[in-house]
Amino acid sequence: MSVTIASASPRDAGPAAGDDLDAAWHATQRRLRLRRRIMPLAGGAGLLFIWWALIAVFHVRPFIAPSPEVVAVTVYQKFGILMANLLPTAIEAVCGFLLGNLTAIVIATAFVHRKTLEEAFFPIAVLINSIPVVAKAPILILLLGNGLAPKIAIAAIVCFFPTLVNMVRGLEAVSPQAMELMHVLSASKREIFVKLRLPTSVPYLFSALKIAASTSVVGAIVGEWIGSQEGIGALIIQATYNFDSALLYATVLCGSCFSVLFFLTIRLIERVAVSWQPDTGH
């Protein structure tokens, strides 16, 4: 805001003075941006140091907890094993993400078109959602066997409910005046859905997708805990039983990195898809 004020009032300050103000303002902004980048890095480095110091000072034995540099070395040495196990987890998470969210979008659309469906099944959906994943997972393992399928199903179910709830909310978040406008224009139900409801729901959809990106990975890992020979979840269980704390930490780190990467990808797509929204600062 102050840019326009500074450059739009040359009468008061003269053009040169306006440019100076501009330059000063831009410099301040650059400093603030840099600060926002650097501070989290500094915080992370501080925590790493505390971790390292605690292990060193209290002589914590390596099978209880590794020190950060041991974890780093393990990541480097066992990179092949980590990646080989990340691949199935990533496939399960992404497939589950796609399946769960697509189903949620389709069912939300049906709910909005047929109120009876929503009345009959929405409370049940909420009920099923309140069952913890760890309780649902064994049921699905029994139903779907031991391959990728049950893990994909668990990841999908974990994604499904938040997206369903948000999508229904988003499709119904249409302003009454916009609906009246569509009525005055004699728009059909389908036109109202495509031109009004769907675009209105997109920001709601993406806030659910961002949650789903991380939870789908959690779903896949929980699925692997219960019955699997490979994957991040299986490696976590193996490392724990072998008291290989360094590998355990490295595996967790690997899973989190993928989770963050997945989340950032969705956020990038969101930026493009809802570029029409005014910046809200997050």
Added chain:
Amino acid sequence: MSETLAGAAIECRDVTVRFSSDRGSVTALENVSLTLMEGGFLTLLGPSGCGKSTLLRVIADIVQPVAGAVSVLGQPPAGARRDRQIGFVFQDAALLPWRNALDNVRLPLEVGGRRGLPAGSPGPEALLDLVGLSGWEKALPHELSGGMRQRVAIARALLGGPRILLMDEPFGALDEITRDRLNEELLRIWRDTGTTIVFVTHSIYEAAFLGQHVLMLAARPGRVRELVPVDLPEPRHLSVRETPRFVALAAHLRAVLETC
């Protein structure tokens, strides 16, 4: 519908509207009658709850009356709506935030089975120019001021050349300077296009400055209190508001409003 007056754009006879809610039914309008000739400019003035917005929605076929007859250009409101003879401007501009100004104006061409404009009717670009927004075609709603958003909404309502323009407190949320400017421009657009306009407001000055008649409604239940003719020289400019005739008219409207 019995005989309709030749040249009447809108005729309402004994229109009654009731809304039912949890606390029983509310009579929003009771036995409201009005006749508006084609090309006229009628303002609806009254306290909140007098049903002026409801009356506008009855004419636009958004709200159905429980009793009475409504005729818009000689046919029921639903017919006039389907023929795209009605343009509606809402209190908040009701623009679609993901569409730029031009695409918002173009919306009426994409829904309701419409493809293309009637022959000789101005296109979206020409209408944005008419409301003083040429150069802003690509701007998104959040990049526009409140006044500019209403200008876009007016351009959208005028697309396809409707013969009737219904406006529901369109400038109610704007600052006084912007509102004055838009009032003057609206009169210019009215003269240029010959559109019949019904304009709901809660401002005495706006009602008197814009209308050829001011229909005053009383509240609970909404009913006609008085139809006040506005006898001011045409074309009107904002300075007319300092003339003794305007001051006397405003005083009269205020006095009536106190009894509504």
